[in-house]
Amino acid sequence: MTNVQKAREALGQQLRDLRRDADLTGRQLAELADWHPSKVSKIEYGKQTPSEDDIRTWCEHTAAEDHVPELVAGLRNIDAAHLEWRRSLSIGMRRAQQHVNEIESETRLIRGYDPALIPGLLHTPEYAEAVFHRVAEFNQTPNDAEEAVAARMDRQQQYLYRGARRVHYIIGEQALYTTVGGDGVMFGQLDRLLTAMSLPRVLLGIIPSTAQYLVSPTNFVIYDNKLAVVEGITAALSTTQPREVAAYGRAFDLLAAQSAKGEAARALIRKAVETRRTASTGSIEDFS
DSSP states (O other): OOHHHHHHHHHHHHHHHHHHHHOOHHHHHHHHHHHHHHHHHHTTTTTSSOHHHHHHHHHHHHOGGGGGHHHHHHHHHHHHHHHHHHHHHTTTTHHHHHHHHHTTTTTTTEEEEEEEOOOOOOOOHHHHHHHHHHHHHTTOOOOOOOHHHHHHHHHHHHHSSSTOOOOOEEEEEETTSOOOOOOOHHHHHHHHHHHHTTTTTEEEEEEOTOOOOOOOOOOOOETTTTTTEEESSSEEEEEEEEEHHHHHHHHHHHHHHHBBOOEEEEEHHHHHHHHHHHHHOOOOOOOO
């Protein structure tokens, strides 16, 4: 399921709640709106995207006109997300990095979670290049990996070493083991994590692989308390709606509370290094 589909379903849930609050059945609402009976169900379960007029009609018949601005804003986010993602990839990944840099330049605190990969601001050039090559190959878009890497490294310099900005990243322990580019790249990336943890602007937490389930494992980034971005396979969902940004904030707090930090996090990284080194040595010995 893509993040755009998840957003469509979330919008449908909001509309369903309004209908139920108005004590209307789906069939009754369809009759009031002069719609086909199945339209209400399709919208509520994310099978059909409503139009702005549909939302206004829905709110009119459920006495929820005050919800129209928020719901329309959510709909426009959904409509724009897929187009923006494909557009940014089609003109190259360097431009996408520059766009993110513009957002970061106005942000004082970045909070991000990724269950399986290392966050971009902590990448080594080699890890970033391997990621960009894979993104371009999968999406069949222009491969400007070298330029994108340079832009990402520039983002790191601007955000991690200048001004009074901070980053708080949470990653799943799996991110330490997901192989990006090969063992050589991974050894460098894991060493980079240990170094980055000593930076005054960086706080890194790692969710142990045996941690209790609290939040669905979906990557997201929060910029201050103004914007949340979730990257999917075919689209990136951005939202500025205060209620939704706050929901991601609550999810982040839950994850942060159960993450290993400081020396406990360093121990997990060193364990991943030793596990990979042992596996790598074993493979060489087996081959010989």
